[in-house]
Amino acid sequence: MELIKYPSPNYGLRRDDTEIDFIILHYTAMSTENSLDRLCDPAHEVSCHYLIDQAGLCYQLVNENKRAWHAGKSYWRGYRDLNSRSLGIELVNLGNEIYPKAQMKRLISLLKHLTKSYEISPKNVLGHSDIAPSRKSDPGECFNWKELSNSGLALFPEASSPMNCDKTFFLAHAERAGFNPEASFEEILKTFRNRSRPNFRGPFDGYDCASMQKFADAFDVDE
Template sequence: MLERPSPNREPRPDGAAIDILVLHYTGMRTVEEALVRMCDPASKVSAHYCIDETGTITRLVPEDQCAWHAGQSWWRGYQNVNARSIGIELANPGHEFGYMPFPAIQMTALILLSSAVTRRHNIPRRNVVGHSDIAPSRKQDPGELFDWKRLAAAGIGLWPRSTNEGDVEDVHMMMETYGYQVHEEGAIAAFQRHYRPGRIDGVPDEETAQLLAGLLEIAD
């Protein structure tokens, strides 16, 4: 693991539990551009870790301090997600600069790092989220090409159990129960980007309801 300390950090509030893991993509042309930006005091952004396309991990902020990665966000009633989360950036050009699949070696490194982080802090599996899950009106990352199912198979995050249960009229209620801020624009599309990446239309349809019901059956 490489070390590249970022000044963009602050102490965690007294008593704040670390119980959320947020995954991002850098959304920049190169990983070096992203690292420079996350170490620039003027940018006011950072993350705890960054993983490049070859699987090399760089630590920027110690886990016992806040990194500035979540911004205005919400998850399960928590508005200051930075205060209680670990942020991991994955080098990827993102939707603006030529979004592409995440290399297998990068995903393997992410699984190893995330496994250690979630065990160290006893992070619930339902609290392993993407930036778009906690800020759906602003963010799309890590995006529809990210392999959430593979992560869940490794014990990181959740993947819905197959079920025929779930009513369309209950979609918003189930989303709120799971953790989303449902009245925020783009919340349903964010859920679909995570759990139904083949069709992201923001429509609360039967399949979306069944996916939510399947998640709630196994949510910790």
């Protein structure tokens, strides 16, 4: 599959003791041209490994063995330097647009290749908002986690029935899954619903709890 080399100077070395075991998905919130400019501008100090535009063209900006600067201040399951452990994929999207079929198709083929090459578990394919819920919302409410899950590339925790619960229960399971315990209930509910119930706008309920419990349970399974 065609890969367009578009080297960015914005990268460093991965820490010696880390392996690549996460993939972080982002949206750019701007056009392809502006995204490429920004991700290659030394003044902005941001980058990613791959960028996929809305037509499905894939650009490689940073070599996989280098540490690209896409995650920023982040947290997952005790890890705080997610940049050293991950590959970052930017998707051209303003945040409120449907992700076109060609773009999702290219993303799925790239994820299949990367998860196989690095033996990355589908549960470690995360959104930027999962690892930074207090300051990020990408890949956003329009991103189709279910489609990735159908291809075995990410988790889509769908509850078949509600359970009795409260915010404390929800947060305990969120922490068990990997979310930052310092993030607020509202922040975690928002990012989690982007994944689990993207079109639901109602108040917090038993389906949110059951989905979060299911999500956390997936992380307890040894592989």
